Amino acid sequence: MKKRIVVLLVALATASCTRVAPYRRGRLAHPSMAQPSSAGPGEQHMRAVQEGAVGGDLDATSGCGCN
Amino acid sequence: MRPAAAAATERVRHAAMTRAAAALVCGLWAWTGGAPLARAEIPAGETADQTAGGATIEGSAELSTYADSDNVSVLTPTVRAGIRDDTAGYRLGARYLVDVVSAASVDIVSTASSRWREVRHALSVDGEYGPGDVRGAGSASISVEPDYLSLSAGVRPSWKLDDDHITVAVGYALGHDTIGRADAPFAVFHRTLVRHQLAAGASLVLGPASVLWLGTDAVLERGDQSKPYRYVPMFDPAAAARIPAGASPDLVNALRRDERPLEHLPTERNRYAATGRWLHRSSWATLRIEERLYSDSWGQLATTTGVGYAMDVSSRTTLTPDVRFHLQSGTSFWRRAPVVADTGSGTVIPRLRTGDRELGPLATVTAGLELKILLTGSYATTRLAMVLRVAGLHTAFRDALFISQRQAVFSAAGFEGAFE
Numbered sequence: 001m002k003k004r005i006v007v008l009l010v011a012l013a014t015a016s017c018t019r020v021a022p023y024r025r026g027r028l029a030h031p032s033m034a035q036p037s038s039a040g041p042g043e044q045h046m047r048a049v050q051e052g053a054v055g056g057d058l059d060a061t062s063g064c065g066c067n
Numbered sequence: 068m069r070p071a072a073a074a075a076t077e078r079v080r081h082a083a084m085t086r087a088a089a090a091l092v093c094g095l096w097a098w099t100g101g102a103p104l105a106r107a108e109i110p111a112g113e114t115a116d117q118t119a120g121g122a123t124i125e126g127s128a129e130l131s132t133y134a135d136s137d138n139v140s141v142l143t144p145t146v147r148a149g150i151r152d153d154t155a156g157y158r159l160g161a162r163y164l165v166d167v168v169s170a171a172s173v174d175i176v177s178t179a180s181s182r183w184r185e186v187r188h189a190l191s192v193d194g195e196y197g198p199g200d201v202r203g204a205g206s207a208s209i210s211v212e213p214d215y216l217s218l219s220a221g222v223r224p225s226w227k228l229d230d231d232h233i234t235v236a237v238g239y240a241l242g243h244d245t246i247g248r249a250d251a252p253f254a255v256f257h258r259t260l261v262r263h264q265l266a267a268g269a270s271l272v273l274g275p276a277s278v279l280w281l282g283t284d285a286v287l288e289r290g291d292q293s294k295p296y297r298y299v300p301m302f303d304p305a306a307a308a309r310i311p312a313g314a315s316p317d318l319v320n321a322l323r324r325d326e327r328p329l330e331h332l333p334t335e336r337n338r339y340a341a342t343g344r345w346l347h348r349s350s351w352a353t354l355r356i357e358e359r360l361y362s363d364s365w366g367q368l369a370t371t372t373g374v375g376y377a378m379d380v381s382s383r384t385t386l387t388p389d390v391r392f393h394l395q396s397g398t399s400f401w402r403r404a405p406v407v408a409d410t411g412s413g414t415v416i417p418r419l420r421t422g423d424r425e426l427g428p429l430a431t432v433t434a435g436l437e438l439k440i441l442l443t444g445s446y447a448t449t450r451l452a453m454v455l456r457v458a459g460l461h462t463a464f465r466d467a468l469f470i471s472q473r474q475a476v477f478s479a480a481g482f483e484g485a486f487e
Contacts, residue, residue, distance in 0.1 A: 018272070018273060018274045018275075019230075019232070020232065020272055020274065020275045024275045025272075025275065027275060027276040027348035027349075028272060028275065028276065028278060028348070030348050030353065032346075032348070032353040032355075032377040032385065032387075033278060033346050033348050033353055040129055040131065040145070040456070040479055040481070041129075041143070041145050041162070041164055042129070042131030042133070042141075042143035042145065042164075042166075042477075042479060043131065043456075043458070043477055043479065045143070045166070046133055046141070046477060047393075049425070050425060050431075050462070051369075051393055051395065051425060051429070051431065052367060052395065052398070052423070052425040052426045052427075053361045053363070053367050053368070053369030053371075053393075053395040
């Protein structure tokens with residue numbers, strides 16, 4: 001298990017070895033690259049109450065329409 | 068264009084790109100809200116009319132609706148306002164949301180209950196600060212219903228490393244829920260549920276057009292989250308064997324025993340999830356692929372896969388089709404037809420029992436389409452956008468009573484504005 005974690009960390013550390021100069025980051029800066037989630041608050045809440053394995057987020061309170 | 072004007076425009080564009088690139092890695096960690104209505108590249112035919120810098124006031128409003136084949140409908144208006152200054156490195160925002168839920172689902176009707184309607188109010192504030200490589204973010208929220216009160220707050224610092232090629236973030240949030248009954252004040256009846264949420268992750272710039280985000284989170288829940296209204300039908304062993312998935316209320320009522328105890332869930336639940344998200348930008352579109360693996364101490368396993376493709380169909384219009392697949396197993400104590408054992412000393416009902424089909428095995432497919440139209444120039448000092456979204460959902464319940472599938476439609480319409 002420890003070996004796997006080390007391998008994963010090394011892979012992460014080397015994954016971004018490609019150097020991107022600031023003036024080449026135009027595509028990275030596009031708004032569509034910055035969205036944390038494609039779902040809005042209403043849709044996220046719907047998923048949180050309808051899929052037991054999605055809940056757990058602190059937004060996932062009641063209001064599920066179930067009994 | 069004269070050379071001096073062209074050079075000035077290029078300087079402004081470069082500044083905007085650099086500013087937005089700095090915001091990118093932090094935006095991946097934003098707690099709420101969508102992407103900022105940021106200045107993008109200057110479209111052909113437009114010129115920059117201001118130098119970069121200064122605060123931006125942001126606001127948005129959204130109305131979403133949900134309706135399904137199980138007679139549940141939800142109307143959710145949301146408003147959000149905030150201020151941000153990417154040069155100074157801060158952002159503050161607040162969001163107010165109302166859920167109006169109307170339900171007459173089959174499991175409610177099966178207990179001879181009538182349609183009910185409930186309203187939830189949720190208010191949240193969030194902020195970030197960090198002009199340098201270290202950034203701090205925090206949020207707090209309150210959600211109020213007649214029988215449910217939820218409070219939460221959290222912090223999430225992040226560090227930019229390797230000349231902004233890597234951003235590492237950790238987070239902790241605490242939630243405190245008070246669960247009651249609509250017919251009694253909290254002073255008469257309530258249960259408490261406490262949640263500790265821990266998260267860690269990193270975003271990695273893989274190249275001039277690709278970003279990979281890897282994260283993991285754990286949620287530790289302590290408290291009794293059994294629904295105080297949910298009664299669970301019980302069966303003899305012989306009757307349980309005759310109950311098929313999706314059995315009608317009439318069949319269930321014909322075969323069940325008289326005992327119908329309240330739901331009883333374990334009072335501890337540890338949830339663990341790992342998420343990977345890859346985004347790639349071509350000259351005119353952004354591909355987004357996301358995978359989430361989930362496991363918890365109740366024995367539930369899940370995988371969620373999402374793919375979206377945001378296409379710039381014009382300089383002001385973006386069209387994004389997306390699909391999402393969610394597959395989950397049931398919890399270890401899930402039983403479609405719980406069995407009662409008659410012993411010489413009495414009747415024994417299962418200690419852990421639930422009728423919550425969301426704790427059983429299910430699969431959901433979602434197909435959506437989002438249209439975003441910039442109503443003003445993307446480099447104007449006042450920027451407005453309209454966002455429309457519609458999604459269809461199909462859920463298959465593989466081992467539940469009363470229902471075997473559900474179809475639903477979700478829609479949302481919103482406006483976003485940014486003012487400098």
